[in-house]
Amino acid sequence: MSCGGNCENCKSKPPEEKWREDFPVEWSADNYVTRRDFTRFLILTSGATFLGNGYFVAKNALIPRAESGPIVKIATTEELVVGGVKLFRYPTEADPAMLIRLGEESFVAFRQRCTHLSCPVHFNAEKTHLDCPCHNGTFDARTGRVLGGPPPRPLPRIALKIENGEIFASGLAAQEGAEG
Structure with missing residues (x-):
């Protein structure tokens, strides 16, 4: 008790x-x-x-390697000189992208966010590279493949269609720069 x-x-x-x-x-x-x-x-x-x-x-x-998306007019072929860049938004207004004219008949487009920490990438016409100033990431401007720095994946490439001198974005292209 x-x-x-x-x-x-x-x-x-x-x-x-x-x-x-x-x-x-x-x-x-x-x-x-x-x-x-x-x-x-x-x-x-x-x-x-x-x-x-x-x-x-x-x-x-x-996940399919190529994704179809909305077809959006980006520019005309006369708007860009060789080595020129045009910024645009694709597939939504929240997704920055860039169109680059590499040659007379050569155009490429990529999402503008680095695959490391989403910093904006910039075109370096002298080296034909896309550079990320945040952590010195470098991508090949022709394929989006990682050339150096910490980015783990290539830049997402935007599929282009050129008709009658007009350039259209039509989805994400297959990752050419992917390793494996």
Whole structure:
């Protein structure tokens, strides 16, 4: 029977011991984990990690390499000189892109965000590179392939159609610069 903490025996004990007496717990068994429980935990955690990563691998494997999008007029062939750049937005107003004229009959377009941390890339006509000033990333202006720096993937290339001197964006092109 409890005295309510008023007897001499209870007053002499520190409050921590009184608590332990009121709520007896076998402390040594409380934190004990069997090998079977630990193995079960490891198997479940490893399995969940494997399935989670497998989802992303399967998702990326099933994504088509070329995506069709809205057909949008970007410019006319007379607007750009060789080495010239025109900035535009594609496929939405939130997606900056750039059209580059590399030669008399050679046009390419890329999304303008670096694949590292989404900094804007700029065309370097002297080297025919696309440069990211944030972390010195460099891309090939013909293919979008990574030439240097930390970017993990090539720049997304925009498919172009040229009809009657007008240049249209028509979706994302297959990744030519992708490794593997």
